[in-house]
Amino acid sequence: MARENACDLVITDVNMPRMDGITLVSELRGLPHYRLTPLLLLTTESSQERKLEGKRAGATGWIVKPFNPEQLLATMARVL
Amino acid sequence: MTHTKRHAAAEKARYPAAPDNPPPTQQHFAHISRYWDRENQGYAAKLLPGEYYVTTAGERISTVLGSCVSACVRDRRLGIGGMNHFMLPLDASKGSSIWGTAVSAATRYGNVAMERLINDILKLGGRRDSLEVKLVGGGRVLGGIAIDIGARNIEFVRKYVADEGFSVAGEDLGDIFPRKVHYSPETGKLRVKKLNAVRNDTLYERERHYLEVLDRDPVGNDIELF
Numbered sequence: 036m037a038r039e040n041a042c043d044l045v046i047t048d049v050n051m052p053r054m055d056g057i058t059l060v061s062e063l064r065g066l067p068h069y070r071l072t073p074l075l076l077l078t079t080e081s082s083q084e085r086k087l088e089g090k091r092a093g094a095t096g097w098i099v100k101p102f103n104p105e106q107l108l109a110t111m112a113r114v115l
Numbered sequence: 116m117t118h119t120k121r122h123a124a125a126e127k128a129r130y131p132a133a134p135d136n137p138p139p140t141q142q143h144f145a146h147i148s149r150y151w152d153r154e155n156q157g158y159a160a161k162l163l164p165g166e167y168y169v170t171t172a173g174e175r176i177s178t179v180l181g182s183c184v185s186a187c188v189r190d191r192r193l194g195i196g197g198m199n200h201f202m203l204p205l206d207a208s209k210g211s212s213i214w215g216t217a218v219s220a221a222t223r224y225g226n227v228a229m230e231r232l233i234n235d236i237l238k239l240g241g242r243r244d245s246l247e248v249k250l251v252g253g254g255r256v257l258g259g260i261a262i263d264i265g266a267r268n269i270e271f272v273r274k275y276v277a278d279e280g281f282s283v284a285g286e287d288l289g290d291i292f293p294r295k296v297h298y299s300p301e302t303g304k305l306r307v308k309k310l311n312a313v314r315n316d317t318l319y320e321r322e323r324h325y326l327e328v329l330d331r332d333p334v335g336n337d338i339e340l341f
Binding site: 050052079081082086089090094095096097098099100101102103106107110113114 | 230336340
């Protein structure tokens, strides 16, 4: 789906069965129309190592669950 | 030797002390209290409200539940798994303004407690279709006449488990008693001891304090833009 369509913003979970969020971010960054798209990771994990992995993969930001809806919207506004 | 000394020596011989250090565990469990369970001759982890623990080393996990609930989850094939210990905050107003009450702050806390436990097990090799779930706690211990906090927690965890497509292999929920719980992810055995409802000030205070902290705690401040 991502290969065919561009979107303005992606928020993805990290722990997913077939492909984890960090790998997804890394793969999306390889697609021309996703080079500059804000990609946010939303997860229960909060360790520095994992955040660094996300950053290296090309993520725009890291949001730890439980999230505050107002904060999430503010973050989205900032990156769009 | 006196009689008592001989008895103590015999006890020590029958239940030897820990042979060595507790098995290594993941970094995020470093602060979890672990102890040598003499009676069962194995290591065990003791959970406080808000904590969870997952083991692949045959350890048991224990806690004391009043109105809090614990989900005991393991992978049947591998004998690995863990347990959480949580309660939903009372203040549902945080977050309900935008999302509506459907995804209240309370539910989000519960979701995180369950997600962390299950994700850890899956990351250690567990498979969703091999997971076995047991539920315990939610006694009518905290709260007044108007609200049954235990029942609220039970409702949440039952719904979560059902939504995730898991069946409940065993449970000991509700009633009015606090519970001392021992769970073995290796065997799946869940041992519950009902405690005296009246003489448990420590538990009552601990849970009341936990609820206060939950309601006070601003949620969703850990956001990092790279």
